[in-house]
Amino acid sequence: MLKLQKVITIAALSLVSVASTTAYAEVTANVAATSNYLWRGQEQTGGDAAISGGIDYTNESGFYAGAWASNASWADEMTYELDLYTGFGGAINENVSYDIGYIYYAYPDAASMADADFSEIYGSISVKGFTFGAAVLATSAASGDGTDFADSLYLTADYAFAVGSNGTEIAFHLGHYSGDFIGDDNIIDYGIAVSKDGFTFGLSDTDIDGSDVKAYIIYSVDFTL
Numbered sequence: 001m002l003k004l005q006k007v008i009t010i011a012a013l014s015l016v017s018v019a020s021t022t023a024y025a026e027v028t029a030n031v032a033a034t035s036n037y038l039w040r041g042q043e044q045t046g047g048d049a050a051i052s053g054g055i056d057y058t059n060e061s062g063f064y065a066g067a068w069a070s071n072a073s074w075a076d077e078m079t080y081e082l083d084l085y086t087g088f089g090g091a092i093n094e095n096v097s098y099d100i101g102y103i104y105y106a107y108p109d110a111a112s113m114a115d116a117d118f119s120e121i122y123g124s125i126s127v128k129g130f131t132f133g134a135a136v137l138a139t140s141a142a143s144g145d146g147t148d149f150a151d152s153l154y155l156t157a158d159y160a161f162a163v164g165s166n167g168t169e170i171a172f173h174l175g176h177y178s179g180d181f182i183g184d185d186n187i188i189d190y191g192i193a194v195s196k197d198g199f200t201f202g203l204s205d206t207d208i209d210g211s212d213v214k215a216y217i218i219y220s221v222d223f224t225l
Contacts, residue, residue, distance in 0.1 A: 025059035030068075032220035037070060040154065040175055041189025041206035043214065044072045044081070054083075055225075062090040064101075076111035087122075097126045102138065117141040118181070124156075131158045137181055152179030168196045173204075 030053060036043060037050035044050065054068030065086040072081040087101020100123040107116040118140040124133030137152035160171035170192070177187040193202035200218040205211055 025057075027055065027057050027225045028222060029053070029055045029225055030220060030222045032218055034216055034218040036214055036216040037072070038204050038214060038216060040177060040187070041191070041204050041211075041214075042208075044070070044074055046073055047214075048073070062088045064089065072107065075107065075116060078107050078110040078116070080107075080109065082106045082108060095128050099124045099126075120154075129159050129161045131160075132156065133158075137179070140181070152181040153177070166196070168194065170194050 032052045034050050034052070036047055037045045037052075050070050050072070052068065052070035054066055056064060056066035058064040063086075066084075068083045068085075070081050072078055083103055083105055085101055085103035087099060089097065089099035089101075091097045100121075102119065102121050104119040105117060110116040119138045120135045121138045122133065122135040124131055126132075133156040135154045135156075154175060154177045156173070156175045158171060158173050160169055162169055171194075173189075173191045173193070175189045177189075179185060187206055187208060189204065189206040191202055191204035193200050195201075198220055200216075200220070202216050202218070203213055204216070205213045
């Protein structure tokens with residue numbers, strides 16, 4: 001069984017930042033610094049700061065592909081994480097949009113490579129300020145095809161809204177993991193974040209015994225190449 005002491009990002013992004021659909025083909029890049037890299041409520045760098053960056057391609061069909069990297073240290077000798085992803089997103093109407101894709105999480109220099117890399121198939125639907133998503137394990141280095149962890153599922157509910165007209169946004173997050181892939185069969189994570197002008201301040205926690213509320217600050221920049 002894979003023993004991930006794993007994280008969230010923003011992005012990602014907190015994982016991972018996946019590209020949104022645009023009206024034309026373009027290549028964009030992103031760079032960010034965070035005081036604490038989290039993924040699904042759990043620390044990726046032992047509470048230390050992280051620097052990340054990525055590049056994304058999107059086109060008018062809704063197709064996107066990209067890569068994202070960050071320092072990471074949750075396993076012996078590990079220094080970084082590299083994520084590769086591709087997907088398709090679009091708008092159903094002015095209030096509803098969707099996103100489906102595949103992401104591969106790689107840890108090239110981890111001491112136990114056989115227990116590190118894995119991939120997921122994900123999807124989400126957004127209705128106004130609400131986004132509901134799901135990610136299911138597709139493969140893992142430990143099991144080969146991921147069938148040993150076929151019940152590993154991560155469900156999310158997020159709500160974001162603007163505050164006033166100065167670009168401030170508040171976002172709420174709730175996630176639920178079920179399965180045995182990360183060493184516990186039932187984990188809830190939750191958080192709140194406030195963003196403005198590239199800065200994000202957030203609080204995150206999980207229902208894991210002994211877990212404390214974790215605060216983080218992120219500064220990110222996106223630009224077109």
